[in-house]
Amino acid sequence: MSITRRKFLGWLGAASLGTTLGTTAHAASNKEFKGYPESRGVLFDNTRCIGCRKCEQGCNKVNELPAPDRPFDELSVLETKRRTTAKAYTVVNRYEKVSSPKAPVYSKIQCNHCLEPACASACFVRAFSKTEIGAVTYDESVCVGCRYCMIACPFEIPTYEYDKAFTPRVMKCTMCHPRVIKGLLPGCVEACPTEALTYGKRDDLLRIGGERIRKFPERYVNHIYGENEMGGTSWLYLSGVPFGEVGMREDLGITPAPKLTSGALSGVPMVVGLWPVLLTGVYAINKRKERIEREEKQLAVADALEKARAEAESKLAEAMEQAKKEKEAAIEKAVNTAMEEAAKAQTEETADAPTEEAAKNAGEEDA
Amino acid sequence: MEGTIHTLQEYMFRTETITYILIVIALFAITFFWKFLNGRDDEE
């Protein structure tokens, strides 16, 4: 199914919005996901584990991992706490300091095949997928090697081939996916001599675990680790001592990993949707402010010009008035002078005239 | 089973993929819308 879905949801496939949305309706109506119903898992019961490391050996063999530095039957290896490595998908640790006379207690670690894997949520090329049958598988052919999956995994499981220059891979337990689909048991389960490991449907395993606790309440802590941790895991654990004492973190909570980032992811479209509105808005406001400023400035300039012009005009008019007045005055003055002169001349003439007339008269008389 | 979503991871993958497609469309759309909105002003 995952393959058809993958094809179905490539960039192009996902464009068929209707179909995609349609399929979500069924399971997503209440957005509660219960995981694949047929999902398998393994139940590890540490009260049955004798720390023989046969499971490590079985794992190493079926996965064709390189030979270990020290052989599997050397139990002194258990003296130091170990974690999974690129050469060991699973390791068993011994815990001496526990709060009961049952010491030592052994604990086996490997990928828990989470129902909501943090590694899958974190991988930006979807190299991990939770399969229907339960395993969380890794696709080496797309892995970029960013190692964000290792940051994300709360159980500190994925490892990296740091020593390879060209083909480094993330290495982790596959729950023997290739074997399981062929109907075989996972390597570790097959190798375990004490039935500390039980393979089966996760639902059944939960029931079996619950029964064991009910039947032997003094033997077990009343908790199946993995039932709800980080949204639940396919590997489940029963313990005779508090889980914290055998190196299993009890503070992980029950929030499935994808939930942890869903808030941040849902912020993304809000930023994309609203930032342009906000930013262009601010831009438009500033532009408008600038325009108004510019216009006001222009207006002010025009005003000033107008004023200056008016002033100049009035000055001119005044000046002209003045000039006119001056001119008029000048004319008047000239006229006055002229008239005065004329008057003067007349008086002089009148004074002279009798003589002339007399002379004329005299001349006529003479004639 | 085909078509049913069993895990939150799968569900989020689908919704997020669609969201990303919408984001790309939205970015183009808002650009053109801005041009349309201011088209007349710019002509002046």
Next chain:
Amino acid sequence: MSDEASTTKSYLTPFNIIAGIIVIIGLFITALRFTKGLGAVTNLSDNNPWGIWIGFDLLVGVALAAGGYVTSAAVYIFGMKRYHSAVRPAILTGFLGYALVVVALNYDVGRPWRLPFPFIVQQGTTSLLFEVAACVALYLTVLFIEFTPAAMEWLGLKRARNIVVKLTLLLTIFGVILSTLHQSSLGALFLIAPSKLHPLWYSPYLPVFFFVSSIIAGLSMVIFESTLSHRYFADKMDEAHLKEKDDIALGFGKAASLVLAGYFIIKVIGISEGNNWHLLGTSYGLWFLVELFGFVALPCFLYAVGVREKKLKLIKWTAVLTVLGIIVNRFNICLVAFNWHLPSSERYFPHWMEIGISVFLVTAGLIAFRFIVTRMPILYAHPDYPEEH
């Protein structure tokens, strides 16, 4: 270095000698990295898959390259045209910063040739790293386009240059969106690991913290970088740059002070929301307080004093302190407070060759910066293209 003009005669300046040595060592480590694998040159382990190539080169690099979007947004969107002369240097620094981030990622990821896979092969859309990768790739492109006018003016490609300049507003808005997204998503990367990051640093607000502090980083880097440019490339600066320089320090200092104040408030609210008061008394708590008071509250106050009293020197030194504070914060989240639950023997400390590569990349950035500002119109307006507002 200040005798820039004389380098044309003699290449044996102290800067060139030191840079040359660093480059040679860097190339040597590069060869080792790509032939022998990550294990040969790093102290990375299964418990500590991310070292300083992520903590410094990616997280710090991206934060400190925020000057590009902060400045262009201030000038082109918020209309602070007085700071126009700061845009080009900031864009150039941003572009070089992001380019180096991408180069550094090629060192860090196991199979760098597959870096385009998230886009072309399978999209891991639930991953915040997908978002970071998409935004960084797009933003690098945006910064490149924003930078091209300077190169085109230098090369005399008038028409192409004018087309790009017309896109300024669009590019600026895109830049701000993309920066908001990936600056915050870098913080959100750690949201998936509440069990590994110390509760004082882990907060659902991580994306907001990262975004807000990137603004602070951007503002401070512009001040810092303009101080350095003025010191070493004063002969390249035109009147507008020289005149606006102090104005920029005052304006950006004021803005940084204000944003720092807001950042301080939300950081304190972060403690309260996580109900982590009781952790302040632990040794991690003390270190948290050092970060909060020494690298947030103190620069906030110093900037404020510097701006009020117009003490440019104080502002410049505060910018250095703030940048250091950003580095401290990113290191805390990625390295110091990450995996805090592990015994010290399983903790990470960088290999000298990891540091070598980081130093090498920063040096490469400086060389590229110098190459460009001594040739292209970054610190001055090209005479053929007087500043158009």
